[in-house]
Amino acid sequence: MSESEEKIIEIDNVYYEYPEGIQALRGVTNYVLRGEIVAIMGENGAGKTTLIKHFNGLLKPTRGRIKVKDKDTRKTSVAELSRIVGIVFQNPDHQLFAETVFDEVAFPLRNFGFPEDVIENRVKWALNILELYQYCDKSPFMLSVGERKRLAIASVLAYDPEVIVLDEPTAGQDYLQKEKISEIIKLLKLMGKTIVLVTHDVEFVTMYVQRIIVMSQGKIIAEGPPHRVLTDYNVIRRGNLLPPQLVRISRALYGKSLLDRYDYLSVEDLSREIISKMREANGGTSSI
Amino acid sequence: MEALRAFKTIKKDSLYDRLDPRTRFFLSTVLAFLAIYSSRLDTQLIVLTCVLSLSFMAKRVRVILRGLYGSLFLLVLIFTLNFIFTPNLQGAIYALVMTLRFTTLITSFALFFNSTSPEEIGIALEGVGVPRDFSLLINMSFRFVPTLANDIQIVSDALRSRGLELEKGRLYNRIKNYVYLLVPLIIFEVRRSMMIAEALEARGYGLDVKPTRLVSLKFTWKDCLAIVLALLGTFLLYFFGFL
Amino acid sequence: MRERLVYLRDVSYRYPDSKTQTLQNINFDGYRDEIVLLIGPSGCGKSTLARIFNGLIPNFYGGQLQGEIDIAGYDPRKTPTAKFAKTVGFVFQNPENQLFFNTVERELAFGLENLGVPPAEIRKKIDEALREYGIEELRQRSPFELSSGQQQKVALASVMIMQPQILILDEPTANLDPLSALKMIGLIAKKTREHRMLTILIEHRLEIALQFATRVVVMNEGQIIADGPPLETVLKTDYIVGAPPMVQLSKKLQSSGFPVNIDKLVPEAMALEIIRKLSKGGLDERKRREDNRDR
Numbered sequence: 001m002s003e004s005e006e007k008i009i010e011i012d013n014v015y016y017e018y019p020e021g022i023q024a025l026r027g028v029t030n031y032v033l034r035g036e037i038v039a040i041m042g043e044n045g046a047g048k049t050t051l052i053k054h055f056n057g058l059l060k061p062t063r064g065r066i067k068v069k070d071k072d073t074r075k076t077s078v079a080e081l082s083r084i085v086g087i088v089f090q091n092p093d094h095q096l097f098a099e100t101v102f103d104e105v106a107f108p109l110r111n112f113g114f115p116e117d118v119i120e121n122r123v124k125w126a127l128n129i130l131e132l133y134q135y136c137d138k139s140p141f142m143l144s145v146g147e148r149k150r151l152a153i154a155s156v157l158a159y160d161p162e163v164i165v166l167d168e169p170t171a172g173q174d175y176l177q178k179e180k181i182s183e184i185i186k187l188l189k190l191m192g193k194t195i196v197l198v199t200h201d202v203e204f205v206t207m208y209v210q211r212i213i214v215m216s217q218g219k220i221i222a223e224g225p226p227h228r229v230l231t232d233y234n235v236i237r238r239g240n241l242l243p244p245q246l247v248r249i250s251r252a253l254y255g256k257s258l259l260d261r262y263d264y265l266s267v268e269d270l271s272r273e274i275i276s277k278m279r280e281a282n283g284g285t286s287s288i
Numbered sequence: 289m290e291a292l293r294a295f296k297t298i299k300k301d302s303l304y305d306r307l308d309p310r311t312r313f314f315l316s317t318v319l320a321f322l323a324i325y326s327s328r329l330d331t332q333l334i335v336l337t338c339v340l341s342l343s344f345m346a347k348r349v350r351v352i353l354r355g356l357y358g359s360l361f362l363l364v365l366i367f368t369l370n371f372i373f374t375p376n377l378q379g380a381i382y383a384l385v386m387t388l389r390f391t392t393l394i395t396s397f398a399l400f401f402n403s404t405s406p407e408e409i410g411i412a413l414e415g416v417g418v419p420r421d422f423s424l425l426i427n428m429s430f431r432f433v434p435t436l437a438n439d440i441q442i443v444s445d446a447l448r449s450r451g452l453e454l455e456k457g458r459l460y461n462r463i464k465n466y467v468y469l470l471v472p473l474i475i476f477e478v479r480r481s482m483m484i485a486e487a488l489e490a491r492g493y494g495l496d497v498k499p500t501r502l503v504s505l506k507f508t509w510k511d512c513l514a515i516v517l518a519l520l521g522t523f524l525l526y527f528f529g530f531l
Numbered sequence: 532m533r534e535r536l537v538y539l540r541d542v543s544y545r546y547p548d549s550k551t552q553t554l555q556n557i558n559f560d561g562y563r564d565e566i567v568l569l570i571g572p573s574g575c576g577k578s579t580l581a582r583i584f585n586g587l588i589p590n591f592y593g594g595q596l597q598g599e600i601d602i603a604g605y606d607p608r609k610t611p612t613a614k615f616a617k618t619v620g621f622v623f624q625n626p627e628n629q630l631f632f633n634t635v636e637r638e639l640a641f642g643l644e645n646l647g648v649p650p651a652e653i654r655k656k657i658d659e660a661l662r663e664y665g666i667e668e669l670r671q672r673s674p675f676e677l678s679s680g681q682q683q684k685v686a687l688a689s690v691m692i693m694q695p696q697i698l699i700l701d702e703p704t705a706n707l708d709p710l711s712a713l714k715m716i717g718l719i720a721k722k723t724r725e726h727r728m729l730t731i732l733i734e735h736r737l738e739i740a741l742q743f744a745t746r747v748v749v750m751n752e753g754q755i756i757a758d759g760p761p762l763e764t765v766l767k768t769d770y771i772v773g774a775p776p777m778v779q780l781s782k783k784l785q786s787s788g789f790p791v792n793i794d795k796l797v798p799e800a801m802a803l804e805i806i807r808k809l810s811k812g813g814l815d816e817r818k819r820r821e822d823n824r825d826r
Contacts, residue, residue, distance in 0.1 A: 043708045044679055058445050077455060078448045087449045093479070094439070095446035097471035111451030141475070145573050155450065172624075172705040174572045174735050175773025200708045203738055203776060242709040245738055245776040245798045252802030258809055267776055271783040274805060278789045281809050406633055428631050434675055435627060480628055487629035490585055492616030492645035492693070502640040502653050 015063035024050040026218035042215035043240030057081040086161035090168040092152035126158035146177040165196040206265040227263035304346035309412040311511040316396040323392035332388035406430035537561030542598030571750035585619040586612040620695035624702040626682035630674040680711035738775035742796040
């Protein structure tokens with residue numbers, strides 16, 4: 001297996017049952033390749049968050065096993081696994097507690113035993129990247145909702161895990177905040193990070209994600225590149241998702257034989273096709 | 289854990305369930321009182337038998353016994369601690385009395401809580417004149433316990449994911465680490481309570497009209513009978529010197 | 532003649548302990564049978580504005596509220612929040628924080644109990660509500676056990692059972708998956724029409740909510756910067772609020788000289804328009820060729 005195909009996370013027939021008896025994962029087998037951007041999608045309760053909690057050992061499988069960089073998660077501590085897999089949970093308010101933004105980002109670094117001078121450099125670097133440097137000495141609670149979200153990401157980025165998992169990064173975010181998050185993901189990719197996104201935002205996912213895993217009721221029901229998964233209406237229905245708007249339009253046009261395919265995910269591509277068809281239909285003139 | 293499960297509310301179809309919650313509470317209180325008041329072994333056994341008979345009537349014997357089994361460790365501990373100081377027959381009897389007393393206390397109230405939903409507790413409190421604010425508070429406390437438990441889990445997950453060690457290490461360090469949970473948790477719950485207060489007002493709570501109640505309690509002859517029997521039983525025990 | 536239910540003129544508001552104005556120069560008229568989509572970046576003041584409509588501002592939050600305000604005849608500065616409850620229903624973002632009881636039945640009863648409605652009538656209204664929202668089997672269930680979609684449905688029913696004339700919803704689908712969100716907003720639109728209310732909906736997911744709006748109001752930095760028909764208003768402010776993909780597509784087609792009518796903001800409707808244009812274009816083209824041949 002070449003370097004670019006290294007499986008950094010291996011999921012081997014994993015079952016998970018909550019203490020109250022709920023079967024959240026029912027035989028999940030998959031992997032995450034180093035350097036890829038993967039999205040895990042599906043309805044609420046499908047098992048997405050349960051699955052990612054296995055990646056850093058917060059949950060251990062009741063059956064089957066998970067290996068992170070060849071370490072069995074059942075035999076490794078959460079702290080050790082978190083060093084490799086950094087999870088940014090959905091609600092940053094569940095973890096903020098420090099007096100200053102600096103301390104908030106330094107917290108994991110201190111837990112992992114980094115020397116203080118390295119900590120200072122890393123924290124400042126992470127805050128810079130997330131455009132939060134000016135808040136260094138401020139209280140985290142003074143920050144706006146979007147800024148607190150970026151702070152949570154900075155806090156994980158600072159200790160440089162190889163895999164970054166984002167749990168619903170765009171939930172409740174406005175348009176400008178989503179754009180910022182897209183930028184951050186692009187940047188993480190450039191830095192060579194492996195990124196796992198748990199989301200049900202079909203429009204957001206079409207842009208950077210290389211592979212989508214769709215879950216429903218504790219199982220994986222589909223997997224593949226966006227243009228295949230998001231055009232499979234059967235999968236979309238079972239995952240309680242909506243097809244992207246452009247796919248819906250393309251599908252209708254394809255149904256009338258006006259397009260050869262319906263896996264259009266970008267406005268540029270689809271508009272180009274439609275405009276050229278419109279020009280044809282008008283014998284070259286540009287208006288009707 | 290199993291012991292706590294005995295306190296969860298399950299609705300059953302029995303004579304006991306058809307009693308007014310206030311009556312049920314009264315019965316549990318009387319039994320608890322008798323257990324506390326008397327130091328005689330035979331009285332403890334009589335009272336415990338009454339509790340078990342009541343559980344039988346309430347079709348909850350298995351639940352109560354399972355709860356007792358869950359608290360076995362605690363019961364053995366109580367017996368041992370009391371017996372250690374006077375390791376002779378008298379001491380053994382005394383230790384047994386203490387253990388039985390504790391058993392009666394938890395079973396009689398487990399029986400009450402197992403059959404009485406927080407709603408009913410709220411209504412019962414209002415029925416005896418407790419102001420609505422307070423009964424609402426009690427009601428919502430029950431309602432939000434699982435939510436709070438969930439939040440604690442979420443906060444600890446988030447902190448553990450950042451390298452906070454809560455599983456291994458010296459006890460002192462682990463306790464120190466749990467303190468890190470407090471700040472985000474408290475701030476989060478304070479915020480939550482603000483949002484709840486907002487929603488309450490938006491639903492008309494605090495309006496200057498007298499609020500009505502969908503369900504109201506009614507005392508029936510069964511309740512009167514139960515109360516009379518309880519008082520009679522107490523009197524008889526007193527009369528025959530068991531107290 | 533449209534019935535106006537809400538009237539705001541020159542309204543401004545400042546939170547206590549705040550040095551800046553959260554709202555300024557707010558002018559807003561709300562009418563019956565409207566679904567107003569209130570959008571804008573985080574911090575623009577939309578949640579604050581929403582809370583004026585049911586009196587939470589200034590009663591719950593304090594602060595300084597100025598301007599002319601009439602909400603179905605009430606002025607929030609002179610009327611306590613609880614009094615608004617009969618006329619203005621408010622559904623909050625997090626179902627967890629607006630469901631207070633252990634059974635759905637009690638949750639539905641609560642608002643009516645607060646209003647002093649007699650028990651027999653409460654019972655009748657609960658039966659109706661359970662039927663109307665298709666949640667009869669949930670009557671004795673604890674809200675904590677329900678899915679978030681069901682929870683929000685119960686929250687909506689608990690507010691609607693009080694028969695408000697104005698309904699405010701502050702990001703009601705934030706915790707829902709796309710399909711549940713679509714169903715929820717569809718339900719809200721349906722109820723608005725059935726009960727002839729004024730509904731003001733705060734929502735970020737335009738690709739789901741825009742199709743139901745009769746009007747869009749855009750806020751930024753405490754002011755209303757746009758207020759009008761959905762498509763036009765979103766196109767005007769797309770640099771702030773972000774246009775859904777189909778709107779971006781229509782913009783591109785328009786600028787290339789091929790405008791497509793998308794009054795119904797649903798992708799399938801737009802597709803139909805495109806098909807129509809292409810077929811018509813094809814028809815015109817065939818006719819032109821025929822004409823040329825005949826010449």
